Amino acid sequence: MKAARLVSEIVVLSARTQPITAAALAQRLQVTERTIYRDLAELSRIGVPIVTESGPGGGVSLLGGWTSPLQGLTREELDAVLLGSIAAGDLGLGDAQATAHAKIASAPEADTDFARLIVLDGPDWFTAPEAPEALGTIVTALRTRRGLTFVYARGEATKRRSVIPLGLAVKAGRWYLIAQQPGGLPRTYRVSRIDDIGLRWLRAVRPPDFDLGSYWEQAKRGFDSAIRTIPVTLRLAEAHLPDLSRAIPGPLTAEAIAGSWAVDANGPDGGTIGELFILLESVEVAVAQLLTVPGVEVVSPAEVREKLARRARELLDRNG
Template sequence: MRASRLISLVLLLQSRGEMTAAELAEELEVSERTVYRDVEALSAAGVPVYADRGPGGGYRLLGGYRTRLTGLTREEAEALFLAGLRGPAGDMGLADAVATAELKVRAALPSVLRDAPLRAGQRFHLDAPGWFGDATPPAPLRDLARAVWTDERVEIRYRRRDEEVARTVEPYGLVLKNGGWYLVARIGRGHRTYRVDRITEVAPTGGHFVRDEAFDLAEFWRESTAAFLRGMLRDEVTVRLSPAGLRSLRFHLDTHAVERAQEAARRPDADGWVTAVLPVESLDVAFTQLLGLGPEVEVLEPAGLRARMAEAAERAAKLYR
């Protein structure tokens, strides 16, 4: 979304000549501090934005600089209109801002690329929520999105097990994962992750925080989710899988287990079955998951889990005799 905002800033200066930081902030619906950062980013990218200092001063483009985005290829222009993710943007209360940014970009495109948004919309639709889930966005989401945009410190109330706790946090970002929204926030010197649907209240504190510009939201999310999976998948089971069991494994076990099985699939036995060591959350969870594969899986180790699977198979056989 920042890319769309930067383009909008250039187009505003291009169309209006000169604007103050306050005017730009109001037009783009961000803080003046964000405008300052965006102008620095544009200057670093080679866009000649000049600042007139003093009362009544503002920003303008030097030398009649104009952009019509003529450097875009067709593929890049079409991809730009896929990046809006109107559904999630609407959940955060940004649908109007995204639509306005798209209109500005569309107006700046050369005529030969004016059909890019239509072509992209006809060919791709991104439906982020998972199946059988509630697609209604959590109530606090819009307030959190506003705080993220404006670097505003907020107090949240959060459901944790059987209690509700209050925390004052610095909201750094929002992540949409498999239909669920997560808040990444700084508390003290560290960052933590909160499920937004467990946040019951968001209250502004009236204060703002200085964002650590070195913080990379995408990298933080990758590292934290990897650490979470490593901590969650504490046990291992050794199994034999039929070709049908290997194909169905992704519907029953974690992605890491599927990847292990796919690696083992390069070495099938004479019957086409593969032997793999699979990471699992616990042996109890593995028992439930592997039962779903029926006769397409054989547990080899540990012995206790193999015995439980054999007993379950015998009980099931008695029902059908």
């Protein structure tokens, strides 16, 4: 996915003698312009000398006669560079990444100074990143197309699984294995809950039509839907919709704002006020989240409205 796309971008830019616009590059690779700009920043960070020119005839190109050193990278070095520093370190590719960076930096006109101005910090604030022991075996299985057997803990229950690994995902420092049992559907496994892992079968056949990126997006939405079951109707100003998104992140919030927020009044400052239907986790979680949204009004249910008012009065009494 991203790794293949970055390689494609280097190949396209290396083959061109004239700049190409971000829009044209996005159309060629079937992604958004925002994705292209993020990729270009990542390529610059690892030393690829990206040049951008504005105005008619402008676009993106490579500096001077720079040529890609990708042919000089080993498979592990290429994997390490394209995965990024956090994932490469967790997967035991730190040395390969250092070697790859040295090779790229030695290329003519490599912009190594720019890389020192960028810090990549994947995990969320206050979240300790994981480096589960099972990752090494999972990577071996993915590369050699082997199956896996392991003990998986869910709550207090444990069960041995035999699966075909389909990919890995890392979110906020947490690693997840996407795999399927033979004849079953793909599932997501938290890698830190995997124990007693080993390789199985000489060759595991993966479904040819499986797309890891699409599956992961659906899995995130499914998790969001599973925990958000309380229907709540809100009224708030359009100016505070971004505050709502920050307080209650997730695809369901974005869909609620895009699909159900409707103007029904004008606020005292001239801005618009609208009504919004949204699903939240529980009454207590809803109250805690909504307290951080300026000017929010709960229309229903009454229990959320009453507890929000009570909490607000308590805070006013203590801080007034």
